[in-house]
Amino acid sequence: MSHLVTLIPGDGIGPEVSSAARRAVDATGVKIEWEISELNADLIFKTGESLPQSVVDSLERTRVGLKGPVTTPIGGGFSSVNVALRKKLDLYANVRPVHSLPGVATRFQDLKIDMVIFRENTEDLYSGLEHEVVKDVVTALKVITRTASIRIAEYAFQFAASTGRKKVTAIHKANIMKLSDGLFLRCCREVAARFPAIQYNELIVDNAAMQLVVRPETFDVLLLPNLYGDIVSDLAAGLVGGLGIVPGANMGDYHAVFEAVHGSAPDIAGKGLANPTAMMMSAALMLIHLKEHAAAARLQAAIERVYAENKHVTGDVGGKASTSQFTEAVIAAMA
Numbered sequence: 001m002s003h004l005v006t007l008i009p010g011d012g013i014g015p016e017v018s019s020a021a022r023r024a025v026d027a028t029g030v031k032i033e034w035e036i037s038e039l040n041a042d043l044i045f046k047t048g049e050s051l052p053q054s055v056v057d058s059l060e061r062t063r064v065g066l067k068g069p070v071t072t073p074i075g076g077g078f079s080s081v082n083v084a085l086r087k088k089l090d091l092y093a094n095v096r097p098v099h100s101l102p103g104v105a106t107r108f109q110d111l112k113i114d115m116v117i118f119r120e121n122t123e124d125l126y127s128g129l130e131h132e133v134v135k136d137v138v139t140a141l142k143v144i145t146r147t148a149s150i151r152i153a154e155y156a157f158q159f160a161a162s163t164g165r166k167k168v169t170a171i172h173k174a175n176i177m178k179l180s181d182g183l184f185l186r187c188c189r190e191v192a193a194r195f196p197a198i199q200y201n202e203l204i205v206d207n208a209a210m211q212l213v214v215r216p217e218t219f220d221v222l223l224l225p226n227l228y229g230d231i232v233s234d235l236a237a238g239l240v241g242g243l244g245i246v247p248g249a250n251m252g253d254y255h256a257v258f259e260a261v262h263g264s265a266p267d268i269a270g271k272g273l274a275n276p277t278a279m280m281m282s283a284a285l286m287l288i289h290l291k292e293h294a295a296a297a298r299l300q301a302a303i304e305r306v307y308a309e310n311k312h313v314t315g316d317v318g319g320k321a322s323t324s325q326f327t328e329a330v331i332a333a334m335a
């Protein structure tokens with residue numbers, strides 16, 4: 001049986017890493033009918049449509065997407081199309097597994113880091129509700145709801161229970177944002193009470209940042225509102241070797257869109273330098289979602305073998321290989 005999947009190349013390094021991921025998925029032998037859907041900064045500037053309907057229509061049809069990064073202008077211009085897509089399809093759980101890869105030199109070489117980040121994906125300061133009250137005074141609305149907080153907490157605990165994970169850490173700033181983060185925390189506690197076999201603890205976000213650097217191996221499942229989840233994801237990526245190797249999944253009840261944690265990396269775009277590992281591992285998560293477990297395991301094992309051999313890895317992780325040389329090596333390792 002073939003699967004219908006929307007492939008969104010994105011922009012910046014997106015087309016390079018998504019085409020690498022597509023080649024790697026095709027090499028697993030799983031039959032995928034790719035529906036290519038363009039979503040990039042140029043298109044948005046040209047059409048003025050911040051989330052082109054064609055992308056939404058394609059994902060409504062396929063229900064599964066593999067997405068490259070899309071640039072968002074900084075300090076002006078159009079709003080983030082990535083945030084818009086997550087809200088439009090109600091992709092409420094952003095799941096990001098962060099683990100050490102063999103052979104990747106990091107500052108934490110001797111530690112086994114293996115954590116999964118659950119970031120609420122639809123609200124918080126990403127509501128986009130900013131107002132200029134008077135000239136030079138701006139407010140931004142942080143929206144936290146019980147519905148969204150409960151469902152991300154349930155998603156994280158159910159994941160922990162079904163995968164044998166031992167501990168969930170809720171991360172917050174409820175000492176200062178007593179109402180908003182306070183509500184998030186109350187929801188986490190309520191869900192935690194239903195999972196007595198899983199250890200539950202809480203950390204204030206600034207302390208969590210420090211603990212993650214000092215004792216990263218003690219973290220298991222992390223549960224965070226949107227903004228802290230975004231920041232902590234990049235911090236966690238730094239622990240295991242950088243943004244080039246951390247995958248992600250945006251999960252809703254009806255749709256799933258798989259994408260790397262990293263952005264469009266304009267500094268290296270078009271140069272053949274981008275590391276496609278994060279996109280390939282996002283594609284492996286997609287294969288699991290499509291119930292192609294053997295293919296997902298084969299792809300993941302091939303990536304790990306290429307890292308263990310350490311001959312064909314890209315510059316960001318200390319190697320000299322180009323995007324396509326790494327891709328060829330992964331495909332060869334699967335053969």
Ligand code: NAI
Nearest residue numbers: 069070071072082243244262263264265267268274275316
């Ligand atoms: P970024 O993740 O694009 O880059 C940060 C640093 O990591 C850069 O030095 C880059 O070269 C490096 N890097 C990232 N991915 C890499 C890879 N696969 N291989 C090797 N090196 C890699 O973050 P930045 O610079 O903050 O954002 C650039 C643009 O991307 C912005 O417009 C931002 O809004 C957008 N963005 C889009 C996301 C998405 O589409 N989901 C997520 C994050 C950012």
